[in-house]
Amino acid sequence: MTEPSLDIVAIGNAIVDVISREEDDFIVRHALTKGGMQLIDAGQAEALYGAMGAGLEISGGSAANTLAGMAALGSKCGFIGQVFKDQLGEVFSHDIHSLGIRFETTAATDGPPTARCLIMVTPDAQRTMNTFLGASQFLPASALDLDMIRSARILYLEGYLWDPEQPRAAMRSAIEAARGAGRQIAFTLSDAFVIERHRADFLKLIDNGEIDILFSNETEICSLTQKNDFESAVAAVAGRVPVLIVTRSEQGAICVKDGERHQCAAAPVEKVLDTTGAGDLFAAGFLAGHVRGKTPVQCLEMGAIAAAEVISHYGARPETDLKALMGDLLA
Amino acid sequence: MTEPSLDIVAIGNAIVDVISREEDDFIVRHALTKGGMQLIDAGQAEALYGAMGAGLEISGGSAANTLAGMAALGSKCGFIGQVFKDQLGEVFSHDIHSLGIRFETTAATDGPPTARCLIMVTPDAQRTMNTFLGASQFLPASALDLDMIRSARILYLEGYLWDPEQPRAAMRSAIEAARGAGRQIAFTLSDAFVIERHRADFLKLIDNGEIDILFSNETEICSLTQKNDFESAVAAVAGRVPVLIVTRSEQGAICVKDGERHQCAAAPVEKVLDTTGAGDLFAAGFLAGHVRGKTPVQCLEMGAIAAAEVISHYGARPETDLKALMGDLLA
Numbered sequence: 001m002t003e004p005s006l007d008i009v010a011i012g013n014a015i016v017d018v019i020s021r022e023e024d025d026f027i028v029r030h031a032l033t034k035g036g037m038q039l040i041d042a043g044q045a046e047a048l049y050g051a052m053g054a055g056l057e058i059s060g061g062s063a064a065n066t067l068a069g070m071a072a073l074g075s076k077c078g079f080i081g082q083v084f085k086d087q088l089g090e091v092f093s094h095d096i097h098s099l100g101i102r103f104e105t106t107a108a109t110d111g112p113p114t115a116r117c118l119i120m121v122t123p124d125a126q127r128t129m130n131t132f133l134g135a136s137q138f139l140p141a142s143a144l145d146l147d148m149i150r151s152a153r154i155l156y157l158e159g160y161l162w163d164p165e166q167p168r169a170a171m172r173s174a175i176e177a178a179r180g181a182g183r184q185i186a187f188t189l190s191d192a193f194v195i196e197r198h199r200a201d202f203l204k205l206i207d208n209g210e211i212d213i214l215f216s217n218e219t220e221i222c223s224l225t226q227k228n229d230f231e232s233a234v235a236a237v238a239g240r241v242p243v244l245i246v247t248r249s250e251q252g253a254i255c256v257k258d259g260e261r262h263q264c265a266a267a268p269v270e271k272v273l274d275t276t277g278a279g280d281l282f283a284a285g286f287l288a289g290h291v292r293g294k295t296p297v298q299c300l301e302m303g304a305i306a307a308a309e310v311i312s313h314y315g316a317r318p319e320t321d322l323k324a325l326m327g328d329l330l331a
Numbered sequence: 332m333t334e335p336s337l338d339i340v341a342i343g344n345a346i347v348d349v350i351s352r353e354e355d356d357f358i359v360r361h362a363l364t365k366g367g368m369q370l371i372d373a374g375q376a377e378a379l380y381g382a383m384g385a386g387l388e389i390s391g392g393s394a395a396n397t398l399a400g401m402a403a404l405g406s407k408c409g410f411i412g413q414v415f416k417d418q419l420g421e422v423f424s425h426d427i428h429s430l431g432i433r434f435e436t437t438a439a440t441d442g443p444p445t446a447r448c449l450i451m452v453t454p455d456a457q458r459t460m461n462t463f464l465g466a467s468q469f470l471p472a473s474a475l476d477l478d479m480i481r482s483a484r485i486l487y488l489e490g491y492l493w494d495p496e497q498p499r500a501a502m503r504s505a506i507e508a509a510r511g512a513g514r515q516i517a518f519t520l521s522d523a524f525v526i527e528r529h530r531a532d533f534l535k536l537i538d539n540g541e542i543d544i545l546f547s548n549e550t551e552i553c554s555l556t557q558k559n560d561f562e563s564a565v566a567a568v569a570g571r572v573p574v575l576i577v578t579r580s581e582q583g584a585i586c587v588k589d590g591e592r593h594q595c596a597a598a599p600v601e602k603v604l605d606t607t608g609a610g611d612l613f614a615a616g617f618l619a620g621h622v623r624g625k626t627p628v629q630c631l632e633m634g635a636i637a638a639a640e641v642i643s644h645y646g647a648r649p650e651t652d653l654k655a656l657m658g659d660l661l662a
Binding site: 018020049050052053054055056057058059068086087088091094095096098099113315317319 | 349351352380381383384385386387388389390399417418419422425426427429430444445646648
């Protein structure tokens with residue numbers, strides 16, 4: 001087993017976010033689930049985009065956002081995801097490369113256009129996401145750079161991408177390659193509705209020992225375990241993965257590692273503007289600490305600081321110097 | 332002469348802005364002129380975009396930004412500009428329609444892609460703009476909706492679009508149509524380098540009485556008149572146009588109308604983040620007041636408030652409720 005040359009390789013949706021501010025009645029009128037993520041087809045995407053207000057476009061995708069945060073914290077990152085050869089694909093590629101992240105997945109030249117996520121931010125700062133998966137859902141296993149995966153300390157997988165068949169198969173191959181090379185696998189549950197659709201698969205991955213680090217929030221861990229309360233849900237999973245992280249919005253986060261539970265408070269935020277990316281950036285801070293050998297509490301604190309930064313502005317990627325925000329934690 | 336059904340029709344670049352934060356040395360290294368606008372070709376656009384950091388995309392274009400502000404202030408607006416039938420063209424069209432602005436120029440299906448403006452914002456909040464005109468430079472006179480132009484109280488023209496030949500010819504036809512219908516013509520000088528290239532044309536428009544309302548900033552009026560000091564420059568133009576507005580950044584703005592000079596202070600801003608769109612939104616506030624029959628001082632104050640809003644965040648279009656910010660001015 002050779003020394004890893006990358007800290008992390010992530011497989012995720014290669015998406016451009018389209019963000020607009022909407023009133024609560026927009027969510028009601030279009031029968032959306034506030035705070036959730038739903039998949040939409042091309043027709044729905046067109047109709048919903050037509051109804052949305054003026055927007056801003058910014059590269060997104062859950063795992064890609066996590067890497068953006070990790071790269072800002074000095075981690076060496078690689079990303080695998082499918083864009084189409086079009087303007088939004090070019091925007092996604094440019095942005096991820098400009099962060100110093102390796103990204104070599106060849107853009108598709110037939111099939112649907114680059115994925116976009118239509119995000120409505122309501123006055124309570126919650127985001128309601130509507131994802132047109134486009135090219136992202138056709139990431140073939142053959143597009144994986146297995147050498148890159150084997151060269152990274154951690155393979156990070158995005159639960160959202162478990163929906164479409166091809167990327168799911170690709171992620172299974174990636175797990176095998178990483179396992180074979182003795183690497184760690186981190187997995188984020190992404191969304192309660194994704195879990196509804198894939199609960200059996202996710203539990204099987206856990207019980208087969210294929211997940212070393214599991215990220216979830218309170219709703220997701222309850223959905224996964226079908227428990228109504230947080231403590232029972234945590235108890236039901238904690239012993240089955242080496243590291244479990246559960247984020248709890250303004251109540252902070254916990255980490256259960258080797259049977260021991262750690263926690264941290266949420267980092268202070270002057271004004272929460274847009275919660276998009278909170279979980280992604282929490283994972284970024286935690287994992288950036290993890291690959292530097294920080295203690296669980298330090299990792300949690302780094303996660304909390306990165307999450308606090310991203311919810312203080314629109315868009316799901318950091319806008320200020322994350323390293324500076326970490327202070328002594330990076331010492 | 333029939334009663335106008337629109338307050339304003341503008342002809343301008345149909346552009347998507349790509350905004351990134353860069354350090355001062357980026358501007359030096361790429362030999363850019365800080366605070367200015369330069370035209371770049373496809374090759375330069377590719378090279379510069381490759382060197383820029385991660386960006387955010389937001390619809391822009393000087394005159395289109397002005398209309399975005401006016402529409403937010405309740406004015407009835409129409410826009411004419413050329414996009415290509417591609418993703419960025421779709422973004423531009425969506426955004427302008429979602430603001431309630433009439434926009435019916437048919438997207439081009441051959442020629443270059445939709446225009447984009449690569450904007451670097453330095454720590455001093457100044458923007459350096461690099462415009463790839465793309466489809467925008469091929470707005471043909473035949474694309475003008477002359478009935479729409481005749482139906483608007485004001486025809487607003489963007490000096491930037493005087494550079495390419497086809498839109499320049501289109502704007503000349505538009506002036507003729509508006510004049511014939513007894514409408515007012517407003518013109519923004521846009522940029523000192525644009526003036527360097529077209530000084531003779533601009534002075535001729537002025538002296539032929541084809542401009543009723545002229546917008547400029549301090550640098551631009553000095554460039555137009557080739558005077559070194561503000562007062563001499565103002566004196567050289569003031570008598571030649573019915574309404575002259577000159578903005579002076581943190582020193583406020585003046586308006587000379589029928590030989591009488593009015594002024595206002597800059598509106599307070601907590602923190603200037605990005606000056607992109609300051610002039611465009613000043614024009615928006617001023618013209619929204621003008622079409623409501625406000626006094627010159629009230630128009631100036633509305634301009635100052637709209638400009639202050641747009642420089643307090645990234646992007647050149649308003650993000651907060653401009654009407655609310657105007658308070659008693661809209662009474």
